[in-house]
Structures are given as C-alpha cells and as structure tokens.
Amino acid sequence: MSHTNLTYVDWLIMLLYFVFVLGIGFALKRYMKTSKDFFQAGRALPAWICGLAFISANLGAQEVIGMGASGAKYGIATSHFYWIGAIPAMIFVGIFMMPFYYGSKARSVPEFLRLRFDEKTRALNACSFAVMTVFSSGISMYAMARLIQTLHVFDYIFLSAGLPLGWIFHLSIILSAIIVLGYIFLGGLTSAIYNEVLQFFLIVAGFLPLVLIGLKSVGGWSGLKASMPNPSYMHSWQGMAHANTNPLGVEVFGLAMGLGFVLSFGYWCTDFLVIQTAMATDTQENARRVPLIAAIPKMFFPFLVILPGLLAIGAATPKITTIEHQDATGAIIHETTIPSEVELKGQGLVPAKADPITGKIVLDASGKPLLDYDLAIPSMLLHYFPTGILGLGLTALLASFMSGMAGNVTAFNTVWTYDLYQSYIHKGASDKHYLAMGRWATVGGILLSMATAYAATGFNNIMDTLQLVFSFVNAPLFATFLLGMFWKRATGNGAFIGLISGTVAAVVHHGVTLPIEAHPGLHGGWIAIVHHYPSDMAQNFWTAIWAFSVNFVVTIIISLFGKPKPEVELVGLVHSLTPKPELGHLPWWRRPETLAVVLLIMVVSLNIIFR
C-alpha cells in the first residue's frame, strides 16, 4: 500500500477532530464538581446520547476493522454478530436488567454484585474487570499505532522533518495517550460518552460515502452479487444446518446458544464498559431506553462495516495498467501504474498477507497466497477516497480507536476507585479525595495501557493470548447475573464458586478440543485432544456454552446448600421481589416494551430478507 498520498486537507481534518475532542474536555471541566459528575456523568445525560455511546463503546476500531475483515472472509453471514449476537441481548438488558442496575443505585457492575451477593464475588469481578480494561485499552493503542504505520499516515510529515520513520509508532502511542488522558482527566465519563457519540457520527460520515462509491463501482447490489467468489456470500442462513456447509463452520445450535445467548448476553448485559453509558442517564425509564435506542443503529451497522468487506473482495483486483493521455503541449503520454506485489496477489482489494520480517508473501498449505483480511477496510478507503474525504475516513478510524480506549479507561477508573480503592484500601475519605483518585487512576490506567502496547510489540502472540484469557473470564459471567436477578435463592457462595468453576470449565474445554487444521497450543488441545471442531469459531462458541452451563449448575447446587439472603435485603435486586417499573403515566407507544417489540419485528425481517 504505497500510494497513500495524504495532503494538508487530510491532516487539517484530523487536527480539527483532535482540537474538538480536547475542547469538549475543557468545556466540561467546570462541571466536574463531585465524584458522581466524574464517574457517572452526574446521571444527567439524555437517552439518545447515551444510546449512541452505548453502541460506540463497543464499536472500537478492532470491531470496525474486524467486521470488515469477516465480511470479506465470510460474507453476509458476518451479520449474525449483529442480528443474533447483539440485538436480542440489547433488548433483554433494556427491558429486564436495567431496572436492577439503575434502580439499585449501584455505581458500577461489580458494586451490583456486592449488593446482590457478597464482598468476595464483587472483588473477583472487580479485579478481573480492571485488569481486562487496561489490557484492552493497550491492545487498542497498539493496533492503532500499527495501522498508522501500515497506512503511512505520517510518513510524509516525518520524511520532510527528517525524522526516522521508526518513531511513528512511538509518536502514535504517545499522541493517543495524551489525547485520551487529556479529555478523560478533564471531563470524566461525560467526556468519554460525548466522544463516543462524536465517533458514531464520524464513522457514519466516513463510511457511508465509501459504501456508496464502492457499490457504484461494482454496479450496484446486483453487480455485487455477481462479483462474489461464491453465491453463499450473500446469504446469512444458507447452510447453517450443519457446520460443514457454511463458511463460519458453526451449526445453528452453536450459533444460537453460543453466540446468540451466552456470549452476547454475557457481553451486552454484564460488561460495565457498555452498561456505564446507560447508567449515566437521568431516569430509570431512560436507562431502560438506552440499549433499545442503541439497537436501532446497531441493526443497520452491518451495511456500514461489513458491506465494505464484501465490496473489497468483489472489486476488481489491481492490475498493471497503462493510461494514454495527451498533455497540454499535445504530446502523448503513457502512464503506467504498477501495483505492489501484495496487491497483485490479493483478491479484489484485499491484499495478500506479507511476512512482516521477510516481506515475502505468506502461502497456505496448497500454495495459494493468504489474504490479509484486516486490510479490507483500510484498502477500500485508500482506493476510493481522494485526498480530502480520505482525511475524514482516516479520522473516523482514529476516532474509533481512541473512543475504544477511552471507554475502557473510564470503566477502569470507576471500578478501581469505587470497587477496589474505596472498598479495600481507603474507606470513608471525602468525596473530593475520590474525585482526585479517579483522575489519578486515569493516569495510571493510561500508563498501564502504554506498557501493554509496548509489551505487544515484544511478544508476537500476546494479543491472541489476552483475548483468549478474557474469553475464559467472561464466558461464565452471564449465568451469575441471570441467577442473581431472577432467582432469590442464589447465594454469594454459590455465585463465587460458580464463577470460578465456569472459568475453569472454559480453560479445560479449550485444553481438550482443537479446531481442525490447527496445531495444539494457543488454539487449544494443550491437555489432550478429545474433540475436533470444524472451525475456531465453533470451538469458541462451545467453550462459552460449557463455561455458562457449568457456572449455572454449580451456582444452583451450592446455593441450595446455603442460606439465602433475607428477602428484605433483596428488594430492588431480584425480579420477583421488586415492584414492576411504574409506566402508567406513559402512553403505550412511548413505553420501552413497545419499542422492544418493534425492534424484534425489524430484526426478524432483516434475517428473512438476507436469509
């Protein structure tokens, strides 16, 4: 990808974004008077802002790049991650769970666990969550710096200033750290949420024209269909009955149960990264609306982030071309464009994968070049966008990296300050003290993220390993919340032992299974190989199913042997003991339940249209 020719307009747009991001932080600084203002945005934001932040918090750049990559690799089936793997869970958290989160007055998800269960369950969840947020933010930082290097965004500036190109990586890390630190230090969660909304609109503004131009270039929807490597690319449900007949390598039960239930409910219903945005609204009704409002754009995001992947694979592969044209003097000029080797060996606009050390193209077992799917969206941007709007597209990508980092950092500083520092290190200090602690926790969180980003440069597999460990910790979580909110007999001991057993089950399941064509090790099978899965996705879904089921069963068994909390202590925390949310003053069409039904109808229709 040597033809990145950015000009001053592109950099001007990026600069403008940075100025506004920090400007919003400064404008918010004077409103940050108490720790509630800083950590919970004063619980005063409008529902639509929190709704857009709710999905943007999840729409980090890895998500944008990854969804485009899956679109290029698997086709429309990728939309399962949205239509099955997000919308139902978002509806569930809004309708059923938000009353407990918001109504319990808990300030964070781990704090809810303390109210419902006990101190040790909270400590377990708070510690694992704090560690994960810091690492995730570091991974975002690392990925952003690598992408800036790959796309040669700053090469021109560095070359003209006479600086070594190797410094671009350091500059990207330091610049993103300073900007994210700046705006969170100043404006806390409000800043993070505002920037997530800004990022939402930037992604739409940057990717919608890309999709439109891309579609025009392949000849519209019918042209796209005709240009696909095989017709199943355009269907999401074809061949899902059996794992061997669809590109994902997953069968319908694994998909619905693993992705649609365990993983997606575990993420959208328990991850404080997204829940914190809903808890920042002004009323409980609005907190319930937040995930539902978020579900509307979420439903249509496949058209913005997955479709570019399909368009990239469907576009014509770059060839050596010669254009003949006459210059002003009438002389005939032949202009030859020679694409790089990775482009020539790629498919469509998805380049072939080059070994980062030797620069040689990586081949698969049958001698065909492997494709670097992660570059599907970046190469689309570079291919179709002229300078100017290209700056906007790149700004959208940068914004999604930064807001991904910011969401993690605000989740970290809240959980650190409220659930760890205030609970175990320094109880009973003044509110001012905790506000200051939150600010310094932000600095600490960013420094740890930077350390993670640099660690990632040293160890090749660190990102995959971290994500694997996260999946072990997260997979069983939803069972704990489900039992906690809907079964009043569930006890603290049950929840604690259940959670640990669930994680152990995930580790063991991973250790005894292996996707076919993978070597034992990071991909599984490091204890013994008992079962082969058709794909790593299937293995991942089934690991989650096992972790969830073990946690569910163990929590119930241990709880039955213990003494439950007295019912008076569980009012507002358990469904059967909590009065239904009072909605009498709202006309039927303004109630969250009505919106939920409309959303369900919409998501079913989308599945039928693209079946």
Next chain:
Amino acid sequence: MNLDLRIPMGLMFTLVGLILTVFGMVTSGSAIYARSLGINANLDWGLVLLVFGGSMYILGRRGQKKADLEKPKPLPEGTVRRGH
C-alpha cells in the same frame, strides 16, 4: 445537563463540511477524482456534512436556550421556602 453536545458536534461537522466543500470546488475536475469514479466526493459529501452540522448546531442552540429558560432561578441566600 450543562453542555449540549449538539453545539460542539454541529460546529465540528460544519467546519469539516466547509473544508471539504471549498476544497472540492477548488479541485473540481482534477485528476484526483479518478479514484472516486469521477465523482467529486469532496464537494458532494462536504455539502451533506455542512447541512448536517448546521442543523445539529441550530438544534443544539435551541435546546440550550430552552434548558436555560426552564432552569429554576437560584433563590437569594437566606430565603425561607414556603409551602409543603
């Protein structure tokens, strides 16, 4: 809340739209648009963003004004609240 997000956001998109529109006009007919299939993507999308940013800004200003009007005026020190 205090700062209506639509104001700074509207302002930012208006400025981005302005930059793209002006740049699009200046570079109209240039060879750089061969990439985008001959469409002057800067001019067209710049205008769209200009309209979007402008309307966000206007809505935000309106919202802020309404919120300021609704905000109860702080009572002077020492006022005794009556009723209830």
